[in-house]
Amino acid sequence: xxxxxxxxxxxxxxxxxxxxxxxxxxxxxxxxxxxxxxxxxxxxxxxxxxxxxxxxxxxxxxxxxxxxxxxxxxxxxxxxxxxxxxxxxxxxxxxxxxxxxxxxxxxxxxxxxxxxxxxxxxxxxxxxxxxxxxxxxxxxxxxxxxxxxxxxxxxxxxxxxxxxxxxxxxxxxxxxxxxxxxxxxxxxxxxxxxxxxxxxxxxxxxxxxxxxxxxxxxxxxxxxxxxxxxxxxxxxxxxxxxxxxxxxxxxxxxxxxxxxxxxxxxxxxxxxxxxxxxxxxxxxxxxxxxxxxxxxxxxxxxxxxxxxxxxxxxxxxxxxxxxxxxxxx
Ligand code: ADE
Ligand code: ZN
Numbered sequence: 001x002x003x004x005x006x007x008x009x010x011x012x013x014x015x016x017x018x019x020x021x022x023x024x025x026x027x028x029x030x031x032x033x034x035x036x037x038x039x040x041x042x043x044x045x046x047x048x049x050x051x052x053x054x055x056x057x058x059x060x061x062x063x064x065x066x067x068x069x070x071x072x073x074x075x076x077x078x079x080x081x082x083x084x085x086x087x088x089x090x091x092x093x094x095x096x097x098x099x100x101x102x103x104x105x106x107x108x109x110x111x112x113x114x115x116x117x118x119x120x121x122x123x124x125x126x127x128x129x130x131x132x133x134x135x136x137x138x139x140x141x142x143x144x145x146x147x148x149x150x151x152x153x154x155x156x157x158x159x160x161x162x163x164x165x166x167x168x169x170x171x172x173x174x175x176x177x178x179x180x181x182x183x184x185x186x187x188x189x190x191x192x193x194x195x196x197x198x199x200x201x202x203x204x205x206x207x208x209x210x211x212x213x214x215x216x217x218x219x220x221x222x223x224x225x226x227x228x229x230x231x232x233x234x235x236x237x238x239x240x241x242x243x244x245x246x247x248x249x250x251x252x253x254x255x256x257x258x259x260x261x262x263x264x265x266x267x268x269x270x271x272x273x274x275x276x277x278x279x280x281x282x283x284x285x286x287x288x289x290x291x292x293x294x295x296x297x298x299x300x301x302x303x304x305x306x307x308x309x310x311x312x313x314x315x316x317x318x319x320x321x322x323x324x325x326x327x328x329x
Pocket of ligand 1: 014017057164165166167192195243273274
C-alpha cells in the first residue's frame with residue numbers, strides 16, 4: 001500500500017502548529033526575536049510535556065506578527081500537507097495569535113490566510129477551510145472576542161468555531177457564552193475534550209457546548225455509556241493518534257483507543273494536530289495505523305468518508321472534494 005498516495009481528508013490541524021521549525025526560525029532571525037530555547041539540537045521543537053508544549057507553541061507564535069507572515073505560513077503549510085495526499089484540510093485559526101482578538105486586525109490576517117488558501121487550491125488542488133478557535137487557558141473572557149470574530153467572518157472560508165488549549169482550565173460550561181454566540185450565528189462547533197480530561201470532560205462538552213465534533217475525545221473510552229451516547233448522537237471524533245503518543249496522552253501506539261471507539265460505532269477520523277511538533281505527517285499516521293492495527297485501504301476509505309461527511313464546509317465544496325477521493329479512472 002502506498003500510504004502517501006491515498007487521498008486524505010484532515011479535519012484537525014492548528015495553522016500555527018503546522019509551522020515548520022525552520023520557517024519559524026527564519027521569521028525569528030528576520031525580526032531579531034530570540035526564541036532559540038524552544039528548539040532541540042536537531043532544530044526541532046523541544047518540549048517536556050503538554051504544558052511545556054503549549055508555552056513552546058506560544059513562543060513560536062510570537063514570530064508571526066503580520067498578515068504577510070500568515071500568508072507565507074499558510075502557503076508553506078499547504079504545500080507540505082498536499083505532499084502527503086491531503087485533498088481537504090480544516091485548520092484552527094486563532095484571533096488571539098492574529099491581532100490579539102481585535103476584529104479589524106483579524107479581518108486583515110484572515111484575508112491574507114484566505115488569499116494563500118485560494119492560491120494553494122489553484123496550484124496544488126488542496127482545499128483549506130478555517131475554524132476560528134478560542135484558547136481555553138486564556139480563559140472564558142478571552143474566548144468571547146474570538147467567538148465574535150467567528151460570527152463576523154463566518155462564510156465560505158471560516159466554517160466553524162472551536163476551542164483548543166489547556167483542557168484542564170475550568171469546565172466546559174464556563175465557555176458556554178462563546179459557544180452560544182457562535183451557535184446563534186449558525187456556525188458549526190467543535191471543541192478539544194478528552195485529550196486530557198477523561199469522560200466527564202467529554203460528556204460536559206457535549207451537554208454544555210452542544211458540539212457536532214470533538215477534538216481528540218479519546219478519554220471517552222473509559223465510559224462505555226458515554227461511548228454509546230457519542231455513537232448514537234453521531235458526534236464525530238477528530239482523532240490525532242501521533243499527537244496523543246508524543247504528548248503521552250496514551251502509553252503508546254498499541255494502547256491507542258481509536259479502533260475500539262470505531263468498533264463501538266463511533267465515527268472516527270484521523271488528523272495530525274501539529275505535525276512538525278509531533279514529527280508526524282498524514283502519511284506517517286496511516287503507516288502507523290497499518291503497522292499497529294492492520295488498518296487497510298477499506299479502513300482508510302471509511303475514515304475519509306466519515307471525515308468528509310463531518311467537514312464543516314458547504315455542500316458544493318463537499319461534492320467537489322468527494323471527486324478527489326475517487327480512484328483515478
Ligand atoms: N493547540 C495546539 N495543539 C493542541 C493540542 N494538542 N491540544 C490542545 N491545544 C492545542
Ligand atoms: Zn488540536
